[in-house]
Amino acid sequence: MLQLGAGEVFERGEGNEQHPEGHSAGFREWIVGLREKLMQSFPLAEGVTPIADDVFLEPEWKLELVTIHGTNGMVEGKVLPLRIANGHKSEHSSAASSSTIDGTTASVPNEDILPVKGAYSARLLSNKRLTAPDHFQDVRLLDLHLEKPYDYCPGAVAVVYPENFPVDVQDFIDLMAWQDFADKPLNVISTASQQLSPSPLRYLDLTHTHLTLRWLLENVLDIMSIPRRSFFASLAHFVGTATEDEAYQRERLLELANPELIDELWDYTTRPKRTILEVMMDFTMLKIPFEYVLTVLPMMKGRQFSIASGGNLRLDGDDRSRKVELLVAIADPPSPIIKYRRRYGVCTRYISSLQPGQQITVGLQPGYLDVKVEEMQVPILMIGPGTGVAPMRSMIYQRLAWAETMGLRAVGKGLDGDVLIFGCRNEVADYFFQDEWRDLAEYEGLTVWTAFSRPQNNTIASHANGEAATNGDQLPQRKQYVQDKIHEHARRVHEMLVKQKGKVYVCGSSGNMPKSVREAIIDVLVECDASMARDQAEAYVDGMEREGRYKQETW
Structure with a gap:
């Protein structure tokens, strides 16, 4: 662009996803300089001032409860799809399935297939531990059978989409007092007169999915991740100052959102590996309006794992590339501060719970090694x-x-x-x-x-x-x-x-x-x-x- 005569408006910014605050750390510094440059180049009209940072801006996308008319399933002219997958009804009041994880019995995620566009359904053939039983690290070899062939080469990666555990989802619902409508149908709506950005759920095919708060918390919203600074900045809008407790908690949120108080955020979140669910246990005066969860809570991303199979290991009897093997180290990091609750990697905890015969959603990508x-x-x-x-x-x-x-x-x-x-x-x-x-x-x-x-x-x-x-x-x-x-x-x-x-x-x-x-x-x-x-x-x-x-x- 420069060689063709273009002029640089502002220097390029670079983000590092491995920073404790992710790419948003670099973005926060970069956006300040860009804002100053734009204000110089395009000054506001006389009498017009910038919107203050503490003003809550209505997000473009939010949720709303669906109003059901009659008993024939008609909802504002649309038929509600019944959410049934793999023979399991969407009745969350029934007991969740159980499995033994690290020697303890715990409820595990449901077996519904996450409807990711372009992804593959895969049946788990085996989930074998390769490390010695007394070794500190649990490393698994997952053997998967794809529903349809995928011709991959060395360096290809599989994307595993994790799910949250029902017990954690229920804890979050209880903390937010969402019990009365957690399983009621929802719509995703745009608040803008002209759509400026795509829906945050655009990567999902929701045609046959009964969208509820519980379903979003199980499959989409990453409530078990370590929160970043922007999360606390968003929360500060939803706590008042009417009581002494509310005022204290709002002040604490603003401290954690302040980029100048780096040590505060590090000591509270990153060092003890404190999750969003645990944060909400501390801020008891705070209730997030369910309408804004797609903006306030981070989205749960699929995790990439290099495929460990190749050549004849890809074949599954019919000479088609249907087998995929993954070598996965289960993340179970200790916390020096929070000892009463185990630390887990969001995706690898999900992987450790998978049982042979179970269906999961897997994305497949060619990778970057480009082997020929x-x-x-x-x-x-x-x-x-x-x-x-x-x-x-x-x-x-x-x-x-x-x-x-x-x-x-x-x-x-x-x-x-x-x-x-x-x-x-x-x-x-x-x-x-x-x-x-x-x-x-x-x-x-x-x-x-x-x-x-x-x-x-x-x-x-x-x-x-x-x-x-x-x-x-x-x-x-x-x-x-x-x-x-x-x-x-x-x-x-x-x-x-x-x-x-x-x-x-x-x-x-x-x-x-x-x-x-x-x-x-x-x-x-x-x-x-x-x-x-x-x-x-x-x-x-x-x-x-x-x-x-x-x-x-x-x-």
Whole structure:
């Protein structure tokens, strides 16, 4: 735009979703500067002043109760659809189903299929724990069967849409005193004379859904998330000052909404991982008008998980891509402050409750790795510690299938030259797919290097082209991470990336791991080539990125 002669009105803003307040933290700072710039460029008319921040603005979209006329189901000229899915009626007064989660019995979300446009219905075949029973982290392998085929490649992701638990939904309804109309039908209406923005429920097909407050709280509204600053700013509009308690709670809400009091919000929400439901337990004088819940409460987003299946693992007997496997770490973080109530990841808590045979809604996306069959001409270095091994597994089986069906490599050499670096705590606790790697190394030529950050003192395991070594003397092992394996096999890595023009894939946590891996590769380039200075090695890796030879997907 600038090259074509356009003038920049205001500098671009950038948001970071991994900030404790999400992208809204950067947006809040950016919007102040934009507002000042617009006021300078387009000053208000004389006598006109900006709307004060404490004035409540009617949202464009809100809810209203439907008035039912007669007994034939007619509602303002429309027929109310009866909400029935999977054989379950929408009678919430009946007892919710139960399941054992972490050794306790708790009511679990209903089994209704969330009507997301463009999503797939999937039947859960198994929900298997892969980590040792006494290991601190619960990691599951979900095996799903799609209702219709989806031809995916390595790097594809599945989007799981979570549901809230009935007990939490009922607690929220009771706190807001919505009992009398929680199960009555609702309409979503626009308050604007001219529609400026699409409906917040536009991603759902509500044609056959009986829309109620309870249904929204179960499926759409994220009442178990950690609230952000904008949430408290919205709540301040709904508490009065008539009594001392109301005045105190309103003052407290304004403190939490004040961007200058960063520590207040951090100590109250982020540090103890306090949920919206728990916040409403503290602010007892506050009742949110149900009409505005689509604006005040955040929407529950689907969570992305890299697909761990590929090649023949996608097939389900009929030679169609109907199977999807997901490797999911169940988030169960401790809270140093709130000890009476367990902390859970919203989606992974839902996943941990799923039972074989249950139907769930899954979105499917191609992902960002863009793996092609042409890559079979060069070796690949795959680095995937922890659950980051999921897309690596998909890639390994897809490359094996390409090698077999297209005759690109000799029999028994389908993965010859390819290297997987996998990192975990130790062999006993969380060595995912250990038997598979052993077989692929022995029968297809895959090289596997394992890095154990908390190794068992009695064994040493190192798989390379199917070879395994055991330390019978039980010598203590040092902690190793995936970047250590790059240094350890520097010559092999250098040959793959420089002489053979191989590719690198890095998947896993977005913390220090990707940076450490990149630095290790740069170290190897310098170490193995005396004529290459460090800035040249950095430029070489940059060039690999531009050419699509160095890709990473982190979360």
